[in-house]
Amino acid sequence: KNEVEQSPQNLTAQEGEFITINCSYSVGISALHWLQQHPGGGIVSLFMLSSGKKKHGRLIATINIQEKHSSLHITASHPRDSAVYICAAPYNFGNEKLTFGTGTRLTIIP
Amino acid sequence: NAGVTQTPKFQVLKTGQSMTLQCAQDMNHNSMYWYRQDPGMGLRLIYYSASEGTTDKGEVPNGYNVSRLNKREFSLRLESAAPSQTSVYFCASRLYGTGSTDTQYFGPGTRLTVL
Numbered sequence: 001k002n003e004v005e006q007s008p009q010n011l012t013a014q015e016g017e018f019i020t021i022n023c024s025y026s027v028g029i030s031a032l033h034w035l036q037q038h039p040g041g042g043i044v045s046l047f048m049l050s051s052g053k054k055k056h057g058r059l060i061a062t063i064n065i066q067e068k069h070s071s072l073h074i075t076a077s078h079p080r081d082s083a084v085y086i087c088a089a090p091y092n093f094g095n096e097k098l099t100f101g102t103g104t105r106l107t108i109i110p
Numbered sequence: 111n112a113g114v115t116q117t118p119k120f121q122v123l124k125t126g127q128s129m130t131l132q133c134a135q136d137m138n139h140n141s142m143y144w145y146r147q148d149p150g151m152g153l154r155l156i157y158y159s160a161s162e163g164t165t166d167k168g169e170v171p172n173g174y175n176v177s178r179l180n181k182r183e184f185s186l187r188l189e190s191a192a193p194s195q196t197s198v199y200f201c202a203s204r205l206y207g208t209g210s211t212d213t214q215y216f217g218p219g220t221r222l223t224v225l
Contacts, residue, residue, distance in 0.1 A: 001169075004152070031212075033214065035214075041198065041218070041219050042216070042218060042219075043153075043200065043202075043216040043219075044216070045213045045214050045215070045216075048212055048213065086152065086153070088152075088153075096141060096158075096160065096204075096206045096207070097155055097158060097168060098155065098214075099152070099169075100152035100153040100154070101152050102150065102151060102152045103152065
């Protein structure tokens with residue numbers, strides 16, 4: 001089973017700052033997922049990516065399959081971005097079961 | 111289009127009581143999942159179902175049973191609740207293996223307390 005680690009565990013930043021959250025995993029995979037958990041508890045999928053980079057609004061996700069590493073970037077951060085960001089990787093290549101990181105709690109101060 | 115719905119939202123049980131958490135999705139997804147989330151730990155897979163009539167154990171299946179009644183519904187049963195099962199439970203569904211449309215959708219969660 002994949003081991004998924006995220007860093008940092010907690011991140012506080014000023015509004016407008018560029019944010020980077022990191023995720024590393026131990027077993028080669030076909031794709032990695034990024035999710036967002038709102039302060040109220042709801043969970044939303046942000047990205048699934050298997051190579052390169054994906055962009056959605058101010059969110060950018062990158063993955064390096066060889067290094068088993070992914071990053072989630074937020075440009076021009078805003079207080080509404082405050083949430084827990086979670087990465088998840090399949091147990092192993094092609095497996096639909098996912099292992100989740102413990103999450104990065106992001107707080108953006110106005 | 112309601113997405114993934116879960117009932118109940120909150121539940122308090124006494125040790126030894128039983129209950130069933132209900133989950134339904136209206137997106138015609140094949141795959142459905144039950145997770146639990148505990149403080150300081152990532153989401154952990156309890157059971158999943160790749161299609162109607164099939165179920166498979168995840169990382170923490172002990173103390174739980176599941177039933178995939180049809181394509182829409184996937185229920186989680188606690189036969190004899192224990193305090194260690196106090197957690198927030200999430201149901202999710204997914205159209206697995208479809209490339210760019212392979213997204214996991216989560217229900218709102220059930221907060222369960224076992225006294």
